[in-house]
Amino acid sequence: MKDILTLRLYSRVAHLGSFSAAAREFGLAQSQVSRMVADLEAGLGARLLSRTTRAVVMTEAGAEFLARMEPILAALEDAENSVRESGELRGLLRVGMTTTMGLRVVMPRLAPFTERHPRLHVELVLDDRWQDMVREAVDVGFRVGALPDSSGTSKLITTIQRVIVAAPSYLDRAGTPLAPADLSHHRIVGGPAATLAASWRFERDGEKVTVDLQPNVSTNTIAGAVACAAGGLGITSTTIWACQQELDNGSLVRLLPEWKTADLPVNAYFPLGRSTRKVARAFVDFIVAELGTDARGATPG
Template sequence: MNDRLAALKLFARAGRVGNFSSAGRELGLSQPSASRLIAALEAEVGATLFSRTTRAVTLTEAGATYLTRVEAILAALDEADHEARGTGELRGVLRVGTPISFGLREIIPRLPAFIKQHPALKIDLLVTDRYPDLVTEGIDVSFQFGALPDSSATARKLIRQPRILTASPDYLRERGTPTMPSDLAHHSVITSPAHPSPTFSFAKDGRVATIRVESQLSMTVNEGAITGAKAGLGIAASSLSSARAELESGALVRILPDWDCGSMEVNAVFVSGKIIKPAARAFTDFLVGELRR
């Protein structure tokens, strides 16, 4: 990579994360090297692109305008390189965001097949149950459940999964198995990002039942709720895929299986207005094919 292209890529990341060191690390550059590249770029452009303080760097007005142009150019260049090769080979870095359960249970087990197809592609996987900032974190595609909090994002639906309730056999032997939604009022229900609200709605044969539960235990990650349910701490709500292995092994039992507890849509999310990276598009297509089998 020549210095000008490296400087543009560094500038684009630094403009989003507000830090030369962090942006440099992503590109394999030391902090002094990153600072020199940015200074050389500013000299070549003939404008100050960043305001610098001891704590952070922020884009100047000229820098913000330049960033918009540069990001479009880098995306177009990536697309042009991909088309010119004409082989479908993917190169560079693909940054993927995913919730913890979906990443551990659905994405990572399928990565070997995709990586085998594209050995020149490097994948950075951001696994977290918080909704990531696609722009500042430089994420090319993020797989998320449910409604999108970021109205500026573009989404493509992958699949829709039922939301289910599960508990361990030991818990059910001790506390009894709920047969009606109203029974949940007498049980311990673990709340998590899969269903953070204490209010549950169920449907069956045209009937709708709404019940408010008391939660003694709340989790910030869905995998924690599944682990808590396995340990006998209560009943957990999750997507079907998040508990499939435990259901198949008998570690968890599905509760109220004949009642509809809603569904959870899985979306591939992209930054709106940006050209989608060929690698992001290819990985999304690959995952759709795998999940819909």
């Protein structure tokens, strides 16, 4: 069991980049954690961590060891959870998602799950780019839109409406587009990966229209694109989840509401081998139940 504790300590130090932070999580002295990880390195005959006065960073060997070792820890935690009669989940659950989905959809609904499983550590990894979930030991990721080809498995949990929005201040200056084609005469705010021309697709009464647009301003986060639009920089296309607060408070208004834009799928994605984790499945089931028809603008998928 001491060896298992050492492996868990190494995992946390590697992810947190800090001996002191890992020590606080486990209720141990920093010197004790440092010594146990050093003993692990000595036993392996390899340096796993590069230590400086400013940071603790995994070496190449350390990253490889972590990638191979963490699934073993996860399997052990699942074995323990499967026989625990109380139904309480313990261990570590790493969940990946976009920043906007984390802040506006998952975090406000998370309290009942953590109260039900007080000894489960839930780590939310927020990133608008597609993560290497295997390398980063993410147990389940929530992603909006098409999934890339991969060796993992996915489960559709809902669909979410895409909307076109702009700030009243921008519309006062530039006018309000009355048809999709009018968008080509406006300033466009692009979100992640939108530095190149994007095609916005619309449909009304069987008529389909595609408008190719070049962003004037772009950002690498969804929240950043919404903030730019709310600041009057132009028109953006985003999900209703990402901008509902701004629509409610009037800092953004919806454009072309009579034109339908394609709903986006929201998938729970399990990296290779992670779909069997009890904690990951339990968390997905919880989110699905929490969303239901409560997710404004979404319809259950």
